[in-house]
Amino acid sequence: MKRLAKGEAEEGATKAMDSPKGLAQSSSESSSQHELGSPVMPEPSSPFGHKSGYRSHLYAAKASDLMKSNNLDSSPTQTLLNVANSVLNESIERKNGEIPQIQNIKMVEKKKAEEQDLVKLTSEIEAKNHTISVLTKEKEDKDHIISLLKKEKELQDHIISVLKKEKEDKDHIISVLKKEKEDKDHMVSIAAKDKEEKEHLILKLKQEFESMKNSCMKQCQESESDAKETKLQLDNRIKELEILLADSRRKIEELELYSKSKSQTWNEKESTFLNSISFQQQVVQDLRVASKSIKQSIINTQLKWSDEVTGIGKQLKVLVNAAENYHAVLAENKKLFNEVQELKGNIRVYCRIRPFLPGENLKATIVDYIGDNGELLVANPSKQVKDKPRSFKFNKIFGPAASQAQVYLDIQPFIRSVLDGFNVCIFAYGQTGSGKTYTMSGPNPPSEEEWGVNYRALNDLFNISQSRKGVNLYEVGVQMVEIYNEQVRDLLSNEASQKRYPFMHFFLFASLSNGLAVPDANMLPVKSTSDVLELMQIGFANRAVGATALNSRSSRSHSVVTVHVRNEDLKTGSASQGSLHLIDLAGSERADRSEATGDRLKEAQHINKSLSALGDVIFALSQKSAHVPYRNSKLTQLLQRSLGGQAKTLMFVQVNPDVLSFSESLSTLKFAERVSGVELGAAKSSKEGKDVSDLIEQVASLKDTIARKDDEIEQLQQAKDTGNQSPGTSNGRKLGSITLQHSSSFPGKLSSSGSQKSLGGMVKRASRVSLDTDSYSECGEGLSESSSHNSLDELNQQFDTDFSGNGEAESDEKIDTATDKM
Numbered sequence: 001m002k003r004l005a006k007g008e009a010e011e012g013a014t015k016a017m018d019s020p021k022g023l024a025q026s027s028s029e030s031s032s033q034h035e036l037g038s039p040v041m042p043e044p045s046s047p048f049g050h051k052s053g054y055r056s057h058l059y060a061a062k063a064s065d066l067m068k069s070n071n072l073d074s075s076p077t078q079t080l081l082n083v084a085n086s087v088l089n090e091s092i093e094r095k096n097g098e099i100p101q102i103q104n105i106k107m108v109e110k111k112k113a114e115e116q117d118l119v120k121l122t123s124e125i126e127a128k129n130h131t132i133s134v135l136t137k138e139k140e141d142k143d144h145i146i147s148l149l150k151k152e153k154e155l156q157d158h159i160i161s162v163l164k165k166e167k168e169d170k171d172h173i174i175s176v177l178k179k180e181k182e183d184k185d186h187m188v189s190i191a192a193k194d195k196e197e198k199e200h201l202i203l204k205l206k207q208e209f210e211s212m213k214n215s216c217m218k219q220c221q222e223s224e225s226d227a228k229e230t231k232l233q234l235d236n237r238i239k240e241l242e243i244l245l246a247d248s249r250r251k252i253e254e255l256e257l258y259s260k261s262k263s264q265t266w267n268e269k270e271s272t273f274l275n276s277i278s279f280q281q282q283v284v285q286d287l288r289v290a291s292k293s294i295k296q297s298i299i300n301t302q303l304k305w306s307d308e309v310t311g312i313g314k315q316l317k318v319l320v321n322a323a324e325n326y327h328a329v330l331a332e333n334k335k336l337f338n339e340v341q342e343l344k345g346n347i348r349v350y351c352r353i354r355p356f357l358p359g360e361n362l363k364a365t366i367v368d369y370i371g372d373n374g375e376l377l378v379a380n381p382s383k384q385v386k387d388k389p390r391s392f393k394f395n396k397i398f399g400p401a402a403s404q405a406q407v408y409l410d411i412q413p414f415i416r417s418v419l420d421g422f423n424v425c426i427f428a429y430g431q432t433g434s435g436k437t438y439t440m441s442g443p444n445p446p447s448e449e450e451w452g453v454n455y456r457a458l459n460d461l462f463n464i465s466q467s468r469k470g471v472n473l474y475e476v477g478v479q480m481v482e483i484y485n486e487q488v489r490d491l492l493s494n495e496a497s498q499k500r501y502p503f504m505h506f507f508l509f510a511s512l513s514n515g516l517a518v519p520d521a522n523m524l525p526v527k528s529t530s531d532v533l534e535l536m537q538i539g540f541a542n543r544a545v546g547a548t549a550l551n552s553r554s555s556r557s558h559s560v561v562t563v564h565v566r567n568e569d570l571k572t573g574s575a576s577q578g579s580l581h582l583i584d585l586a587g588s589e590r591a592d593r594s595e596a597t598g599d600r601l602k603e604a605q606h607i608n609k610s611l612s613a614l615g616d617v618i619f620a621l622s623q624k625s626a627h628v629p630y631r632n633s634k635l636t637q638l639l640q641r642s643l644g645g646q647a648k649t650l651m652f653v654q655v656n657p658d659v660l661s662f663s664e665s666l667s668t669l670k671f672a673e674r675v676s677g678v679e680l681g682a683a684k685s686s687k688e689g690k691d692v693s694d695l696i697e698q699v700a701s702l703k704d705t706i707a708r709k710d711d712e713i714e715q716l717q718q719a720k721d722t723g724n725q726s727p728g729t730s731n732g733r734k735l736g737s738i739t740l741q742h743s744s745s746f747p748g749k750l751s752s753s754g755s756q757k758s759l760g761g762m763v764k765r766a767s768r769v770s771l772d773t774d775s776y777s778e779c780g781e782g783l784s785e786s787s788s789h790n791s792l793d794e795l796n797q798q799f800d801t802d803f804s805g806n807g808e809a810e811s812d813e814k815i816d817t818a819t820d821k822m
């Protein structure tokens, strides 16, 4: 072994010397030996370096040491290789330096021997390598076994943990079982206790049972004795009952006998009943026959009656036809009557009864009856002994329920005749608060539904003029004046109306201004209903209004809205002019009832005076007097054309139905009755041919000028008599007082050719209006206290002096008497 190791080392060293590959191999082996943990040896440097000699010596020494120690088997491969190398190097060095050329053959042989040693060494090394690889594999196997063991250990750990858990579960189950056992023990103890109690109870029950048994026995004995007693009693009772049974059997026999006799009687009665039923059936049959005959006779009678009814129906139809004819005839009569009136020129009187206002006594109405044909019955309901109702007849009566539209419908033809050149005058007359303003204008401000005659009339005129646009040319102008304290005032003279209607427009209507009743008042053109509404609002705002005890917003003046319509026929060139006066008179009132004092009293006196003058004129007209006193008041002067001319005049007589106003209402109605009798003569249209109207226009213009001159002279005369005129105001407003046109100068016809002349006249008039401004209060000064009481009553009294009385009572009735005699 020693030798083999020595030989191998030598062989290895030789091999390494022969082939560098062998060296490399041995170096790689040495590195692998490093890895196996062999002692690290200093790596030899190149065998040809300067240190190599020294190292060769070292290795040779080491190799000899190794060989000497005979420990080659246990030396590592690297060491062996190193040793071999060193030996080789040493031998080479030796050979290079010391051995001469001659000894080369020996050296080669030696070298061969060394190579063989090296081969041996190499095979040893391979064998060692093989051993190492086997060992490595073994080690891997061991590692694998170790890992398997580890796994097994883990498995065992897991099994141990599972077993531990199982053990815990078992412990838990054991504890639960223990608890259960405890519980059971407890239950057993309870059951034992219960058992004891029950045993005790059973004992007790047994005792009770014993006692019960004893008592039952006792009771049984008692019951037996009772039963015996009862049995005895029952036996006795049975005996008694048997006796009773025998008795009842006997009685049954008796009853049977009795019932037999009774049934015999019933049978007899039944036969009698059946007899009577058959008799009654007979009677019923007789009755049926009789009813049939009665029915027949009824049917006959019905037929007869229906024949009679149809006969009556026919007669009724005839009557209805007759009635219809009668109504037609009546309407025809009415129409004829109207025509006659138109021909005669009677003033039409329409009576309107105001509805009760809130706060008035609804039951105490003075109106007894309103007929279809204008009949009206009034009576005083407050009198103890009722008078015979006083009857009146007018052209038309509008009851309290009549609407504004219904009222207008009846006067529409009247108003439309203005477009054909007629002059129409509509005035409302009546006591304060009787509804004059409501009828003429409506409430303030009015809704379209409540429009009074003024608005509806103008609206209607516009509508018609629009519909006749291509055929006729219409110009419409409006004047609004009021007569306040006997002064005529222009209601459209203030700034607002002037601004809205500049003077230039006014010239277009110059042709209308001739022959005006109030030529000084502004006449403003209107082209639409909205113009009219605006103007009216201005006018009404300027009107004198004040509160009295009888009406919270009483008109203190007579208002006159005049609508002038000039119509030119576009085909023929003929022209006509119509005018419509819409007059809302101030309310007639008794000074005592209105409780007026101071200014109000003065206003009332003037109102009553002018109404009295109106009465005078009506009276004169009804009497067909030669002289009619138009000039007694501004009102009559203004109405002169309508009352005395060829105008169509209509008066609304307004009545307050309240019993408190009975006397005033009665005198109003009497006055209206008189008015309805006034004949004015047939109304005439102003329609004329063009030439004629031109001439008439010129004449009218001249007459107008003369009349104005007369007026001026008269005014100057008056001014001279009364001294300087003093300015006055009313309700804090300043309005122009203006003069009225004398009636004689009114021509009633105009033509456009006259416009140039009248233009100058108008400008003059306009300046005169400004001169006379604020002079309206003069009239009041001339009135004496006595003359200021010249109310409607006094007017009636005046009539009374001319006509004999009819025996009515004093005071209130005095008025009635006077009016009756008018």
Ligand SMILES: Nc1ncnc2c1ncn2[C@@H]1O[C@H](COP(=O)(O)OP(=O)(O)OP(=O)(O)O)[C@@H](O)[C@H]1O
Binding pocket: 353, 354, 355, 357, 400, 430, 431, 432, 433, 434, 435, 436, 437, 438, 439, 443, 551, 553, 554, 555, 556, 585, 586, 587, 588, 654
């Ligand atoms: N037909 C009517 N329907 C409803 N209310 C009416 C009617 N007539 C009058 N009235 C109401 O009665 C009140 C008095 O009416 P209005 O002022 O018209 O009387 P008047 O006769 O003009 O009075 P005055 O002469 O004092 O001015 C008003 O409140 C008015 O609205």
